[in-house]
Amino acid sequence: MQQATPDPPLLDVEALTVCYRARAGLVHAVSDVSFQLGQGETLAIVGESGSGKSTTGLAIMGLLPTDRRTIVHGAIRLTSKSGSVNDVLRLADRERRRVRGNDIAMIFQDPMSSLNPIYSIGSQIVEAVEQHRRVARREAIADALRLLGQLGVPSPDRILASYPHQLSGGMRQRVMIAIALSCRPRALIADEPTTALDVTIQAQILALLKRVQRETAMAVVFITHNLSVVAEVADRIVVMYAGRIVEAGPVREVFKSPRMPYTRSLLRSLPRLGHVPRSGEPLEAIPGNVPSPLALPSGCTFHPRCPHQVAGVCDGLMPGLERCAPNRLVRCARWREID
Amino acid sequence: MATTSPLLQVRDLSKRFEVRRGVFRHIAGHVHAVEAVSFTIDRKEVLGLAGESGSGKSTLGRLLLRLIEPTSGQIRFDGNDLSRLTAAELRQFRRRAQIVFQDPYGALDPRMTVAEAVSEPLIVQKLVASPRRARDRVAELLALVAIGPEYMDRRPAELSGGQRQRVCIARALSVKPEFIVADEPASALDASIQAQVINLLANLKTRLGLAMLFISHDIAVMAHLCDRIAVLYLGRIMEMGPSFALVTRPRHPYTAALLSAVPNPDPELRRERPLLEGEVPSPVSPPSGCVFRTRCRFAIAACASTVPPLRQIDAGRFMACLRDDVP
Numbered sequence: 300m301q302q303a304t305p306d307p308p309l310l311d312v313e314a315l316t317v318c319y320r321a322r323a324g325l326v327h328a329v330s331d332v333s334f335q336l337g338q339g340e341t342l343a344i345v346g347e348s349g350s351g352k353s354t355t356g357l358a359i360m361g362l363l364p365t366d367r368r369t370i371v372h373g374a375i376r377l378t379s380k381s382g383s384v385n386d387v388l389r390l391a392d393r394e395r396r397r398v399r400g401n402d403i404a405m406i407f408q409d410p411m412s413s414l415n416p417i418y419s420i421g422s423q424i425v426e427a428v429e430q431h432r433r434v435a436r437r438e439a440i441a442d443a444l445r446l447l448g449q450l451g452v453p454s455p456d457r458i459l460a461s462y463p464h465q466l467s468g469g470m471r472q473r474v475m476i477a478i479a480l481s482c483r484p485r486a487l488i489a490d491e492p493t494t495a496l497d498v499t500i501q502a503q504i505l506a507l508l509k510r511v512q513r514e515t516a517m518a519v520v521f522i523t524h525n526l527s528v529v530a531e532v533a534d535r536i537v538v539m540y541a542g543r544i545v546e547a548g549p550v551r552e553v554f555k556s557p558r559m560p561y562t563r564s565l566l567r568s569l570p571r572l573g574h575v576p577r578s579g580e581p582l583e584a585i586p587g588n589v590p591s592p593l594a595l596p597s598g599c600t601f602h603p604r605c606p607h608q609v610a611g612v613c614d615g616l617m618p619g620l621e622r623c624a625p626n627r628l629v630r631c632a633r634w635r636e637i638d
Numbered sequence: 639m640a641t642t643s644p645l646l647q648v649r650d651l652s653k654r655f656e657v658r659r660g661v662f663r664h665i666a667g668h669v670h671a672v673e674a675v676s677f678t679i680d681r682k683e684v685l686g687l688a689g690e691s692g693s694g695k696s697t698l699g700r701l702l703l704r705l706i707e708p709t710s711g712q713i714r715f716d717g718n719d720l721s722r723l724t725a726a727e728l729r730q731f732r733r734r735a736q737i738v739f740q741d742p743y744g745a746l747d748p749r750m751t752v753a754e755a756v757s758e759p760l761i762v763q764k765l766v767a768s769p770r771r772a773r774d775r776v777a778e779l780l781a782l783v784a785i786g787p788e789y790m791d792r793r794p795a796e797l798s799g800g801q802r803q804r805v806c807i808a809r810a811l812s813v814k815p816e817f818i819v820a821d822e823p824a825s826a827l828d829a830s831i832q833a834q835v836i837n838l839l840a841n842l843k844t845r846l847g848l849a850m851l852f853i854s855h856d857i858a859v860m861a862h863l864c865d866r867i868a869v870l871y872l873g874r875i876m877e878m879g880p881s882f883a884l885v886t887r888p889r890h891p892y893t894a895a896l897l898s899a900v901p902n903p904d905p906e907l908r909r910e911r912p913l914l915e916g917e918v919p920s921p922v923s924p925p926s927g928c929v930f931r932t933r934c935r936f937a938i939a940a941c942a943s944t945v946p947p948l949r950q951i952d953a954g955r956f957m958a959c960l961r962d963d964v965p
Contacts, residue, residue, distance in 0.1 A: 347828035497690040502899040527901035570858040584833035
């Protein structure tokens with residue numbers, strides 16, 4: 300999306316497609332998704348349940364199942380610390396494990412299920428450090444203490460000795476971030492990292508991620524359904540619906556003038572504290588439901604819920620992803636007419 | 639008198655849970671879940687209850703429905719003390735007050751069809767003469783929440799999250815309640831569906847004249863639905879008032895902090911803001927004096943020794959803070 304630079308982008312996802320063979324048929328979880336991510340940049344992938352945003356994150360981490368029921372196409376090229384470019388989808392397991400953690404790390408919505416309940420926090424951070432760096436145990440522990448201190452954890456030594464169930468949700472997420480950052484990855488995939496947290500703790504974690512990013516020039520893929528969070532943290536946004544990108548561009552531009560009717564409706568349905576409505580004033584809602592991946596509508600998958608849909612146009616062929624401005628993409632047959 | 643007094647009057651309500659430890663399960667302390675809370679809810683009024691996890695908002699919602707018993711204090715529903723209801727009166731109360739939970743996946747029995755789930759309260763309360771009559775009523779109720787009659791014989795697995803929550807709302811409405819506790823009814827749903835559910839509740843409030851306690855951690859959503867908002871912190875009401883005034887001009891430092899933590903949906907207004915540091919203290923040993931003082935930027939020495947009373951600062955506006963000059 301940016302001007303051609305001599306360096307390849309840090310992360311280059313090209314035509315990623317993920318399908319699952321289910322009993323009821325072929326489920327298209329992700330269809331033809333492409334985007335790039337530069338150093339120090341934050342890209343938000345936004346979508347509702349079933350949009351394919353989390354599957355995209357798992358694919359980048361090389362965490363999709365490798366059984367015969369899962370079909371993956373496309374390329375996910377990652378520039379490693381050494382400068383070599385690897386396709387995550389084509390790496391051998393061993394190589395992939397090296398890339399994971401070292402070059403790219405991931406944090407999830409629910410830190411409780413990502414942490415092992417029977418090991419102390421300390422041993423889990425130390426394990427992560429030892430997996431990737433040849434260091435003595437004492438050094439790994441010192442590293443863990445330093446990391447937690449940097450992440451604003453009060454009395455890190457006490458946290459190291461505790462077990463996941465003894466910590467609050469916000470503290471567990473800090474520990475997950477510490478583990479993710481322990482090998483100084485160049486990119487972080489954050490899948491709904493603050494969704495399960497209170498707004499006050501969410502604000503702390505977002506500020507923390509921003510600070511880490513400023514200090515390390517780490518790139519972040521921020522997967523979320525919360526557009527207000529996107530407005531706070533991201534440089535660029537990719538909006539997904541039913542497995543496809545439907546709009547992409549710089550956050551400021553997309554928020555100012557969304558082109559795809561889905562993005563427009565999502566933005567209008569946000570409760571805004573800036574101009575608070577009087578009680579009783581309805582929120583703008585999107586009618587209908589998110590379609591099931593097993594029964595996707597014909598043509599544009601959003602057309603049954605779209606206020607601008609025209610029979611014979613929107614329900615026929617799937618519209619392509621078009622460039623509507625220098626840095627912007629939109630998937631809508633009528634984007635030129637509806638303004 | 640019954641029609642002019644508030645529907646619900648809560649006075650000095652407290653709930654403490656025992657914390658038991660050791661082989662002999664001795665009482666090691668108490669979780670102060672709700673502490674000396676007083677408020678009223680009028681007929682046809684929606685009171686929003688805002689607060690972080692651990693603030694006691696769900697406990698308070700359950701106390702109001704007598705799903706759990708208070709440690710002390712009094713709840714009057716339509717003038718009657720809830721703790722003194724006879725078995726028959728309690729049954730009557732269960733018809734008049736209902737609850738909608740956060741998780742519509744856990745709230746519906748996967749083996750029951752939509753019609754069975756929605757008609758169950760009608761049958762329990764013996765409000766329908768025959769199953770056939772129940773079906774007509776179920777269709778009516780589903781229409782009220784915008785679900786077509788073709789869903790009557792489907793099971794929860796065939797419904798989306800938003801549809802399930804609508805079914806739960808229809809079930810709560812089946813017995814024609816006057817009061818509903820809605821405990822984070824939209825929080826588990828997709829962004830585009832949350833607005834649908836909030837609008838539905840607002841619509842039902844107007845059409846059916848329902849009174850509601852709307853529990854949420856999302857204060858931004860509350861302004862759309864609620865007449866008044868009460869902000870809870872460690873089981874105590876910090877501030878209470880008309881929602882528009884409270885959200886646009888918060889007076890308690892905690893309310894102000896909670897509002898400033900809400901991410902702003904306008905990327906042009908991205909800013910560094912004062913963060914509320916630390917986490918909610920343990921409700922087993924809450925701080926002395928004002929429970930918020932340990933995280934408050936404006937705390938003074940007196941805050942550690944004096945429990946600030948919830949005092950009136952304006953018409954209909956209350957707050958529990960010693961200082962008048964902040965935030």
